[in-house]
Amino acid sequence: MRLATWNINSIRTRVARAVDFAVREDIDVLALQEIKCTPEQFPYAPFEEAGYHVEAHGFNQWNGVAIASRLPITDVRTSFAGQPGFAKGHEGPDAPLEARALGVMVDGVRVWSLYVPNGRALGDAHYAYKLHWLDALRTATAAELTANPGLPLALVGDFNIIPYDADNGDPGIVQGFSTHVSPPERDAFFALETAGVKDVVRPLIPEGFTYWDYQRLKFPRNEGIRIDFILGSDAFAEAVTAAAIHRNERKGAQPSDHVPVVVDLDFGAAAEDDDLPMIFA
Template identity: 40%
Template sequence: MKIATWNVNSLKVRLPQVLDWLAAQQPDVLCLQETKLTDAQFPRAEIEAAGYQVVFSGQPAYNGVAILARAPMTELERDLLADDPQKRLLAATINGVRVVNVYVPNGQAVGSEKYAYKLAWLTALRDYLADALKQHEKLVLLGDFNIAPEDRDVHDPEGLAGQVLLSEAERAAFRELTALGLCDVFRLHHQEGGLYSWWDYRAFMFRRKLGIRIDLILASPMLAGSCSSCEVDVAPRRLERPSDHAPVWAEFVV
């Protein structure tokens, strides 16, 4: 079962790239973040024509998540925080695997109101997953985490130390997720640094290979044990008008 995540930074702009990637890579599940579309605007027909069922939760101009799958999706869940207008979580069960798609808040700057919101959101996510893992032995949590788990996930850990995405409080929140038993499956197959999933549009950061790994796939123990591969596909980042994120995919024997 091939499961992928991609922050597309506007599905309206990137739809042709997404359709081409689906055709080339044939994932069983693709989770999208930052679709930036209302539900009424979502290109359901184009996705279904490509052979995928789709569920989505969006809002105008910001955020928005979607799950594309070849198989039926059941037990749908939307939203993490009550009365939160930001569309950042979407979950479904697909072929016996609980798929939780997240777009973690960026946080803007350490100490800001948005940073406090991010930490509160991560606490709520931890509590949500603690319950979900009791119900689903096979669970995968994936998406744009807006957290670089370790210094080897950052091109300049010293220069960026303490800033948003790398702060100790954010990394501690990430460790609370892994303490639940979730495993960062990319690190099962790649121990080296210098492998990233996001590159700033400015200063030719992609061309200079100066990025951060913030797009992650975490799996429950039963699922992690069957992970045969996990890769970042940098090819879409080379395209004209790309997202600033690259797709990340993992393959599981389920």
């Protein structure tokens, strides 16, 4: 299986790019974020003509997530357990849910396409919401993997967090003044490891950005940041054979400000490794 995640920044604007990439790179499962449309507005036809079925979750011109797959999709979920909601001026547990999470099963793999809240500014209500959202994601992921420890599970998408200083090439993002790099956000990201998932791309690609702002020549200057990730459970991580960050997708006509992140998976190889005889020195 080849799995990709891409914050497409409006699927209706970039559907041709998304489908071309999926076909050209032989992607089996493509998780999308920031589709910026309702399911009724999603441009299904180009994907279907290319052999993909699409599940989409969105409410309006903001946010929204989707998953396109050449393999059958089952067990579709439009939120995770305990996912908090948000609305300006609305506080409390009954705040409406945003379209930021879509979970499916594909060929025995649980895939979550996630668009983590931005946070906006330190001290903003949206920043507290972001931390609450990530904590709820950790709790829900831990519960799912506790119930099924051998499940290949992936949390993929735009996490809006820069985990390490080396992931920040944008001089405008400064710790102590900016979201994405604050200690509570980084702690929340690393806390996901306690739920049983880890970054499966970084061991293969330790350096590289996934986002460049459209403004101030950020891309030509390579003033990017790394905020798009594929986090996998042990069963998922053991099946990863290769990974790629497709930087060139930031080039050309009407690019997204994010680029795709891809992993190749071979669950047969992982099973064969489990069958190898144990050798003790």
